[in-house]
Amino acid sequence: MTAFTLGEASARVLARAEGGLRDRSRASARTRAPHRTGHRPGHRTGAPVLRDSIEAGTFEELFFATPAPGETDRLLRACRRTLDAGRRLRREERAGTRTLNATERSIAGLTAAAVRVFEELCTLARLNQGRVYPSYDWLAEATALGRATVARALHALERCGFLVRQRRFKRVDGEGPRYRQTSNAYRPLLPARVLAYLPRWMRPAPLPVDQEQHRAVEAQAHAAMLASLSCRERAAASVGGMLGKVLASLGAAIDRDIAIVCESQNNSQPRMNSY
Numbered sequence: 433m434t435a436f437t438l439g440e441a442s443a444r445v446l447a448r449a450e451g452g453l454r455d456r457s458r459a460s461a462r463t464r465a466p467h468r469t470g471h472r473p474g475h476r477t478g479a480p481v482l483r484d485s486i487e488a489g490t491f492e493e494l495f496f497a498t499p500a501p502g503e504t505d506r507l508l509r510a511c512r513r514t515l516d517a518g519r520r521l522r523r524e525e526r527a528g529t530r531t532l533n534a535t536e537r538s539i540a541g542l543t544a545a546a547v548r549v550f551e552e553l554c555t556l557a558r559l560n561q562g563r564v565y566p567s568y569d570w571l572a573e574a575t576a577l578g579r580a581t582v583a584r585a586l587h588a589l590e591r592c593g594f595l596v597r598q599r600r601f602k603r604v605d606g607e608g609p610r611y612r613q614t615s616n617a618y619r620p621l622l623p624a625r626v627l628a629y630l631p632r633w634m635r636p637a638p639l640p641v642d643q644e645q646h647r648a649v650e651a652q653a654h655a656a657m658l659a660s661l662s663c664r665e666r667a668a669a670s671v672g673g674m675l676g677k678v679l680a681s682l683g684a685a686i687d688r689d690i691a692i693v694c695e696s697q698n699n700s701q702p703r704m705n706s707y
Contacts, residue, residue, distance in 0.1 A: 455568045458490045481611050485599040486616055495598060495617055503552040507620050510630060511542075513548050516674070517629040518542045535625045538591045546585035548575050550594055551659055554620050568614040593623025 518540040518571045524530035525540070532540060552574050554563045572579045589595040596619045627635050660665055663683030671679055 440570045451658045482599050482613055485601045485613065488600040488602045491598070492563070492617060495619060496564070497619065499557050499620075504558045504620065506634075507594070507622055508547075508551055508554050509591075510622055510626070510634060511547050513630050513634060514539055514592065514594075515542050515544065515547050517626075521629075531678045536629075538588075538593070539629060541588050542592055543588060545575075545577055545581050545584065546588040546592075548577065549582055549585040550620065551588055551593070553618055557620055562619070564617075564618040564620070565615045570615075593625055594621060595619070596621060600674060663690075 436630065458666075519531060521536050521540045525532055537691045550570055551564075552571060552593050553564055556566060568582050571577075571582045575582065577585070586595065586597065590597055598617045600614050600617055601611050604610055661669065662681045663686045665683070665692070667679035667683040
């Protein structure tokens with residue numbers, strides 16, 4: 433058996449440990465290399481599409497809405513007032529006089545950068561008849577904010593309810609990946625959850641009692657009408673576009689199955705050759 437001094441033994445142990453770390457780092461680098469390039473290993477298209485994405489050009493007509501005159505200005509004023517309300521909520525929470533619920537925490541998470549990004553989105557909605565689909569880089573350039581700050585601002589607006597965001601992808605011709613992620617679609621809104629924290633003069637006036645009753649009667653009549661339709665007719669009346677056509681075809685198949693079942697129940701006498 434070979435004898436080593438304490439210093440030699442320690443040097444050998446450290447050398448083996450460093451060699452093992454280098455081997456593990458090289459193996460992990462080989463494993464992570466495909467992810468650094470943005471490609472998923474083994475993905476047949478070569479470029480993954482983010483979750484909940486919809487193909488560009490198939491839903492925009494139903495998603496976007498032309499704002500009414502002065503609507504974007506009212507949305508921006510409400511967002512600024514909500515920012516002030518969030519600051520008051522944070523001050524009360526720090527003082528220990530208030531415990532915030534989920535809605536109040538989303539309001540308290542609103543920042544001045546989020547209001548600036550919302551202002552730019554409202555401007556685009558006013559100028560482009562509600563069609564808003566800027567990229568992160570475009571918003572960062574227009575607002576003089578960092579790209580990461582823009583991303584956090586969009587998340588804060590979405591949590592608070594001032595924004596609806598839809599991811600999009602588009603098809604790419606030629607060799608390589610057949611799909612590519614493109615800019616998101618945005619729609620500015622006034623969330624009902626923040627109305628209680630706005631000044632009284634900014635809240636919408638309540639509807640008259642007769643108008644509320646008229647809307648309730650219309651809703652009941654609409655529900656009764658939908659209940660009287662077949663599956664195909666209900667899909668065509670409820671959803672439009674390509675999705676509506678697909679659902680209508682599925683509804684027609686369901687209607688045929690229901691008709692077959694009803695016919696077999698009405699003629700329940702078995703045939704003689706079935707014995």
